[in-house]
Amino acid sequence: MGLVIMKFGGSSMSDAGRIKHVAKKIVAKQKKGNKVVAVVSAPGNTTDDLIKMADGISSNPPEREMDVLLATGEMISISLLAMAIDVMGKKVVSMTGPQAGILANEDYTRARIKKINPQKIKEQLARDNIVIVAGFQALNPNGDITTLGRGGSDLTAVAIAAALKSDLCEIYSDVEGVYTTDPRVVKDARKIDYISYDEMLEMAASGSQVLQSRSVEVAKKFGVEIHSRSTFSENQGTIITSKEKIKGKEMESFLISGISFDKNQAKFAVTAPSLDTADIVREIYGRCAEIGVNIDMVNQSAVSDKKSVISFIVGGDDVKKMRKELDKIVLDYKASVSCAEHFAKVSIIGIGVKSHGSVAARVLEILRKNDISIDMISASEIKISCIINEIDMLKAVEELHKGFELSKK
Amino acid sequence: MGLVIMKFGGSSMSDAGRIKHVAKKIVAKQKKGNKVVAVVSAPGNTTDDLIKMADGISSNPPEREMDVLLATGEMISISLLAMAIDVMGKKVVSMTGPQAGILANEDYTRARIKKINPQKIKEQLARDNIVIVAGFQALNPNGDITTLGRGGSDLTAVAIAAALKSDLCEIYSDVEGVYTTDPRVVKDARKIDYISYDEMLEMAASGSQVLQSRSVEVAKKFGVEIHSRSTFSENQGTIITSKEKIKGKEMESFLISGISFDKNQAKFAVTAPSLDTADIVREIYGRCAEIGVNIDMVNQSAVSDKKSVISFIVGGDDVKKMRKELDKIVLDYKASVSCAEHFAKVSIIGIGVKSHGSVAARVLEILRKNDISIDMISASEIKISCIINEIDMLKAVEELHKGFELSKK
Numbered sequence: 001m002g003l004v005i006m007k008f009g010g011s012s013m014s015d016a017g018r019i020k021h022v023a024k025k026i027v028a029k030q031k032k033g034n035k036v037v038a039v040v041s042a043p044g045n046t047t048d049d050l051i052k053m054a055d056g057i058s059s060n061p062p063e064r065e066m067d068v069l070l071a072t073g074e075m076i077s078i079s080l081l082a083m084a085i086d087v088m089g090k091k092v093v094s095m096t097g098p099q100a101g102i103l104a105n106e107d108y109t110r111a112r113i114k115k116i117n118p119q120k121i122k123e124q125l126a127r128d129n130i131v132i133v134a135g136f137q138a139l140n141p142n143g144d145i146t147t148l149g150r151g152g153s154d155l156t157a158v159a160i161a162a163a164l165k166s167d168l169c170e171i172y173s174d175v176e177g178v179y180t181t182d183p184r185v186v187k188d189a190r191k192i193d194y195i196s197y198d199e200m201l202e203m204a205a206s207g208s209q210v211l212q213s214r215s216v217e218v219a220k221k222f223g224v225e226i227h228s229r230s231t232f233s234e235n236q237g238t239i240i241t242s243k244e245k246i247k248g249k250e251m252e253s254f255l256i257s258g259i260s261f262d263k264n265q266a267k268f269a270v271t272a273p274s275l276d277t278a279d280i281v282r283e284i285y286g287r288c289a290e291i292g293v294n295i296d297m298v299n300q301s302a303v304s305d306k307k308s309v310i311s312f313i314v315g316g317d318d319v320k321k322m323r324k325e326l327d328k329i330v331l332d333y334k335a336s337v338s339c340a341e342h343f344a345k346v347s348i349i350g351i352g353v354k355s356h357g358s359v360a361a362r363v364l365e366i367l368r369k370n371d372i373s374i375d376m377i378s379a380s381e382i383k384i385s386c387i388i389n390e391i392d393m394l395k396a397v398e399e400l401h402k403g404f405e406l407s408k409k
Numbered sequence: 410m411g412l413v414i415m416k417f418g419g420s421s422m423s424d425a426g427r428i429k430h431v432a433k434k435i436v437a438k439q440k441k442g443n444k445v446v447a448v449v450s451a452p453g454n455t456t457d458d459l460i461k462m463a464d465g466i467s468s469n470p471p472e473r474e475m476d477v478l479l480a481t482g483e484m485i486s487i488s489l490l491a492m493a494i495d496v497m498g499k500k501v502v503s504m505t506g507p508q509a510g511i512l513a514n515e516d517y518t519r520a521r522i523k524k525i526n527p528q529k530i531k532e533q534l535a536r537d538n539i540v541i542v543a544g545f546q547a548l549n550p551n552g553d554i555t556t557l558g559r560g561g562s563d564l565t566a567v568a569i570a571a572a573l574k575s576d577l578c579e580i581y582s583d584v585e586g587v588y589t590t591d592p593r594v595v596k597d598a599r600k601i602d603y604i605s606y607d608e609m610l611e612m613a614a615s616g617s618q619v620l621q622s623r624s625v626e627v628a629k630k631f632g633v634e635i636h637s638r639s640t641f642s643e644n645q646g647t648i649i650t651s652k653e654k655i656k657g658k659e660m661e662s663f664l665i666s667g668i669s670f671d672k673n674q675a676k677f678a679v680t681a682p683s684l685d686t687a688d689i690v691r692e693i694y695g696r697c698a699e700i701g702v703n704i705d706m707v708n709q710s711a712v713s714d715k716k717s718v719i720s721f722i723v724g725g726d727d728v729k730k731m732r733k734e735l736d737k738i739v740l741d742y743k744a745s746v747s748c749a750e751h752f753a754k755v756s757i758i759g760i761g762v763k764s765h766g767s768v769a770a771r772v773l774e775i776l777r778k779n780d781i782s783i784d785m786i787s788a789s790e791i792k793i794s795c796i797i798n799e800i801d802m803l804k805a806v807e808e809l810h811k812g813f814e815l816s817k818k
Contacts, residue, residue: 015465016462016465016466019466020466050485053425053485053489054488054489054492056424056425057425057428057429057489057492057493057496058492058493058495058496061492061495062491062492062495062501064502064503065487065488065489065491065492065495065503066488066492068484068487068488068491068503068505069484069485069488069489071484072481072484072485075477075478075480075481075484076459076462076478076481078474078477079463079474079475079477079478080462080463080466080474080478082471082474082477083463083466083467083470083471083474083475084466084467086467086470086471086474087466087467092471093473094473094474094477096477096554099552099553120552143508143529144508145505
């Protein structure tokens with residue numbers, strides 16, 4: 001008898017019909033002889049609606065109160081889903097994050113899970129209940145409700161799977177799994193059967209939105225196998241697991257797993273006296289950690305005897321925040337800051353990147369052939385990222401997908 | 410330095426503008442040197458909307474899950490109100506019912522408060538915080554969220570006032586206070602300055618919807634003075650307090666305080682062998698307690714040597730439930746049941762009812778003069794209730810209000 005954690009996102013919970021559909025999937029899973037814990041997000045646009053309500057009151061609401069407000073979305077989901085399962089004659093019980101024993105640190109709106117006390121979930125499973133847990137929310141040491149940040153429900157599901165030593169964590173969404181690249185952009189994109197945690201992490205960090213990065217990190221740490229699949233079909237999706245397990249399943253793993261991409265990248269350049277650059281870099285990293293901004297491709301180079309330039313990439317919503325912080329930081333030094341926008345980051349991800357030096361060469365070759373100039377490039381163990389003009393992004397993705405023959409299995 | 414409990418109903422929380430208005434009232438109260446705990450209901454129609462969502466899933470949802478769903482309404486209110494107070498630069502903290510230490514029994518959807526642990530509220534008040542508490546909800550011994558039934562936020566407010574030994578519990582709504590009768594029906598209705606707990610209980614039990622009965626019971630038990638007043642004006646409302654305190658404030662208390670009324674009353678008549686009537690009555694009371702139905706004016710009379718009729722009044726939503734129960738009960742006896750609808754109950758309430766025998770006579774006289782026939786009549790220490798045809802109700806209320814000169818102070 002297995003134990004399966006099933007996680008359903010907001011689009012799977014957006015109306016009564018979909019909630020009933022999810023209930024059927026859960027009951028079917030139980031009928032196959034499994035104990036089931038389902039983790040759910042807030043229905044459809046509920047979270048956005050709640051944020052709008054807060055906007056009507058305050059432009060800068062206290063984070064503690066924001067979390068109380070947002071937590072209601074998942075409570076609506078758990079209660080309605082429990083009702084839908086009850087209608088089918090099955091024993092079911094809902095739990096908020098705090099009730100499920102999800103304990104977090106003191107941060108609001110982006111809390112980190114410290115520990116899960118799975119005792120209550122275990123008790124309910126032992127009574128043959130299906131257990132429905134509110135994703136995204138936790139209890140902090142003050143007894144306050146907190147939330148885990150965007151995509152936090154994935155994290156809840158994986159963390160529960162780890163705490164219960166579950167065989168499998170199924171993450172259902174409106175896509176069929178992880179693709180070699182975004183199928184809405186490249187028609188030939190192929191669904192990946194197996195991908196390693198590390199590759200998935202790089203995919204998530206560089207633009208793929210199928211799974212939240214932190215949930216993949218936790219899955220890797222505790223060896224939880226994730227099955228990313230669609231709520232609306234019975235097809236096999238993508239298994240995210242360890243390199244070792246994949247090797248056992250595929251004769252030879254792919255050199256390149258996929259291509260991810262992200263628009264709205266901005267390139268910051270701070271020009272400062274060379275003597276100060278170390279301090280400034282340290283301060284930038286420190287401030288970024290505090291305000292929760294990710295910076296990438298940090299590069300430092302001397303432009304004269306006395307002047308150096310520190311450049312780095314910041315994406316999406318973080319650009320504004322970063323700009324504000326930098327304006328403050330440069331005040332303390334004889335430094336100036338510039339920001340160029342409309343860049344894109346295209347990343348080639350695969351466990352073969354490092355071992356096959358030829359990958360980087362092929363990337364450069366493909367882009368050069370297509371007259372796409374590269375502004376910055378960086379490589380890690382399993383990823384090569386290129387910063388290019390936003391306008392070239394789709395072409396770059398298509399040509400790289402074709403060049404590495406990713407549509408072929 | 411006083412401690413004031415302020416309770417605001419759903420119509421006071423129905424949009425951002427109203428929430429900001431409530432925030433201003435709370436801050437103004439604090440500025441006068443008070444510590445403030447505010448108890449709030451779900452915004453406007455939120456509770457009805459949530460019930461509709463549940464209806465879309467199940468015609469008979471589990472009560473435990475219904476309570477999880479309904480509790481979200483007050484959580485939205487507390488967080489938004491806390492944000493509105495924060496914008497005004499005041500220290501504020503919100504608490505759900507469970508966080509505020511409101512402990513209830515094991516019933517769902519109509520839990521009874523067993524105890525309040527006011528420690529957390531006290532801690533926050535000591536830190537000069539305004540404390541916003543979600544009304545209507547509590548924590549049960551299983552660690553589940555439960556709700557207190559219709560009007561439960563009044564109960565939360567009064568119970569907190571009792572637990573904190575507060576000087577005053579202000580209950581704000583969209584009416585100016587308690588009137589001699591419904592001012593929407595009788596133009597001359599007069600706002601009452603002071604009314605005793607017992608009179609208020611009778612008013613609430615017989616149709617006045619200003620305050621929930623259970624909250625008045627608790628106020629009486631713990632000597633909490635309630636001030637029922639309007640959110641939308643600064644006028645003095647009605648003070649609900651003990652007879653003794655009222656006597657100190659008014660030279661002579663009124664013979665009659667008010668007239669309440671309630672449509673949709675149904676008269677049940679169970680005809681059964683006389684030998685069985687005692688058993689049947691016992692069973693009816695037992696089942697009513699279990700399903701939460703109130704019966705009134707129970708009357709038993711022999712119609713022949715062997716047959717008796719048990720008749721009683723049931724109001725509003727309870728009629729359907731009662732009919733179902735009676736159908737089951739009569740099966741066990743050689744009994745039959747009939748139900749006549751479209752009755753109304755008109756009640757004359759005042760501490761002078763019993764001591765002045767003339768009140769009953771005057772009621773009968775006024776109704777007779779106006780050709781209104783009385784179907785049943787009952788009298789208690791402070792109330793006389795008449796069952797009449799629904800069609801005569803408004804006229805009866807108007808004529809009694811005029812006859813007892815209630816518009817004069």
